[in-house]
Amino acid sequence: MDVMPQQDPESRRPPEPSQEDPHAQHDPHAPQDPYVMPAEGATAVPPPPPTLRTTLRRAAFGAVAAGVLLAGALVAVPDGKDDRPKEPGPVERAEAAATAGSPASLSDLTALIGDRQKWVEAHPKDAPSWATLGSAYVEWGRRSADAAYFGRAEEALKRSLEAQPGERGNGEAWVGMAALANARHDFLAAKRWGETVRKQDPKTWSVYPVLIDAYTGLGDVKAATAATEKFGELRKGVPALARTADLYRGQGWREDALATAREAADRATAPAEKAEALHRLGELAWERGEPEEAVAQFDAALRTDAGHHASLAGKARALVALDRTDEAVAAYQSVITKLPRPAYALELGELYASLELDGDAKSQYEKLAGLLEQAKAAGVDESVVQARYESDHGDPAVAVELLRGQWKKQHRSAAVADALGWALHRAGKSEEGLEYAQQAVDTGVRNASYAYHLGMIERELAQYGPARRHLEEALRTNPAFSPLDAPKAREALETLGEPPPGGPGDMQPPPPPPPPAPEPKREARPEAKPEPEREPKQEPKRESPKPEAPAPAPSQTAPAPSKAAPSSPAAVEADASKSP
Secondary structure, three states, rough: OOOOOOOHHHHHOOOHHHHHOOOOOOOOOOOOOOOOOOOOOOOOOOOOOHHHHHHHHHHHHHHHHHHHHHHHHHHHHOOOOOOOOOOOHHHHHHHHHHOOOOOOOOHHHHHHHHHHHHHHHHOOHHHHHHHHHHHHHHHHHHOOOOHHHHHHHHHHHHHHHHHOHHHOHHHHHHHHHHHHHOOOOOOHHHHHHHHHHHHOOOOOOHHHHHHHHHHHHHHHHHHHHHHHHHHHHOOOHHHHHHHHHHHHHHOOOHHHHHHHHHHHHHHOOOOHHHHHHHHHHHHHHHHHHHHHHHHHHHHHHHHHHOOEEEEEHHHHHHHHHHHOEEEEEEHHHHHHOOOOOOOHHHHHHHHHOOOOOHHHHHHHHHHHHHHHHHEEEOOOOOOHHHHHHHHOOOOOHHHHHHHHHHHOOOOOOOOHHHHHHHHHOOOOOOOHHHHHHHHHHOOOOOOOOHHHHHHHHHOOOOHHHHHHHHHHHHHHHHHOOOHHHHHHHHHHHHHHOOOOOOOHHOOOOOOOOOOOOOOOOOOOOOOOOOOOOOOOOOOOOOOOOOOOOOOOOOOOOOOOOOOOOOOHHHHHHHHHHOOO
C-alpha cells in the first residue's frame, strides 16, 4: 500500500484499509523472499574462518570504501559540519499535531492513516495503534464531510477496545468514541464517553475538547465553561486559546472573543493550525457585519492551507454580502464538490432563490435531499439543517417533529432553540414558538438570524415594540446576514413604521395623584337656635353670599361634607327653613 504524502491532498483520499485478514497465519513452507535473510535454526552451520588472503583483501577494500565515503561527505558538507535537525516527515507531523491537540493537514493525515493501516495489519493486537487509526478516520470524515469514514472509525476503535479495554488504561479509544459521537451529532453519547474518561483520569487533557463539543451541543453552558477552563489549565497554548475564543463567542462577548482569537492566530505556527485560527477571525468578522475583513481573513487561511475548505465556504458567504454573487456562486459550487456539507448546499439553494433562479434553486434543494439521505445512512444526525429547509421551503410540520425529537434528546443549544421556535411559528404556532426563539436570543450569542426570527414572531403576535427592536438588532448586527431574510427584515421594519413619540405609553409611570388641598379655616360660630314651628312658606330667591375662601379642589381622599356642620351661612339658613 503506497502512501504519497507529497502528493496534492485533493488528488487522493486516505488509503483504503487492506482486505487481507490480519489474523491469517503465514505458511512456513511457502516460498521465501530471496532478499530476506533466512532465520537461523538447528541446521544452520557457522561459516569457516576466513583465510589470511581473504582478510587482507577485505581490509584493502574497506580502506578504499572509507576513502570514497569520506570524500563524498566532504563534497556534501564543505564545512565538515551538519548540525541541522532532521525534517519531520508527514507521519511525524500528524502525530505531533495530535499530541499538541492541534489539527493536522489533510496530506499529513493521509500519511498517518496509511502508516497505521500497515502497522495494525502486522500487529493486530496493538490497541494504541488501532485507537490512533480510529481517531484519524474520525478527523478525516469530519473535515472531508465523507461520513463513510465514521463506520471505519467505529470498527477500528472497537478493535482497540477488544485488544485492551478502556478500564485497563485504553482511555484514548474512549476519547475516540466520544469524538465519533460528536461527529455524528449524538452529543448525549459523547458526553457519556467523555465523562467516563474524566472520571477514570481527570488529568487526561485530550478528553476535554470532546467534552466541550458535547456540552455545547447539549446547550449546557455552565459545563462547557468549566471544561474549557480545565482544558486551559492542562494544555496551554494555541488549542486552549482557540477553545476560549469559541466560548466567548458563544456567550456574545465579542471583544473578548476577538482578542483571544487574534492571540491564537499570532501564536500558531503549523499551517493547518494557522489556517484554523485565521478562519475563526473570518467568522467573527462576518458576524460583525464586516464582509471585506471576512474575505481577507478567509483568503489568508486558504493561502496558508489550501485544504481548509471551510474557509472557502465562509468566503462565499461574505461575497454574497458584497454583491459579488457570481464569485459567490462559483465559490459555493467549488466547496460543495470538495466539502459536501448539507448546510452549504442549503445556503447555495437560498442564494439561487434570492437571484430568482428558481430552477437552479430547485436542483440544489434536490442535491441537499441526497446529502441528507447519505448522512442518515452513515448514522449522522442532520435534523437541524433538514428542519431549516422544511421550515422555509418545505413542510413546517415536518420541521417541528424533527426538532421536538432533538429537544427530547436533550439537544438544547441556541441553534436548536432558534430552529424550533421558527418552525413552530411557520407551522402557525407563534405563541409557543416565541418561548424557544426568546431562549435562543437570551443565550447572548450575536446571531442576526436569531434576532430576526424573534422579531418576526413578535410582529405576528402584535408585539410591535419588541418586534421593531429585534428586527433593528438583526440588521445592525449584520445587514446582509441572509440573501433571503435580510430583505424581509427591512420590509417588515418599513411596515411597522416609526415608534410613536414619547415612547410606549405602558412604559411611562402613571402621574402621582394630587395631594389633598387643606380645608379653609373657619371661625367659631354660635350654635343656631331652632325657630318655633310654623307654617312653611315659599322663600324668595336671593343671591348666594360670596364664600369667604375658595373651595378646595375635589379629591377622592377628602371626606364628604357633613350635614351636621354646614360649611356656609346660606346652608345653615336653608337647613333651618326646611326643619319642621
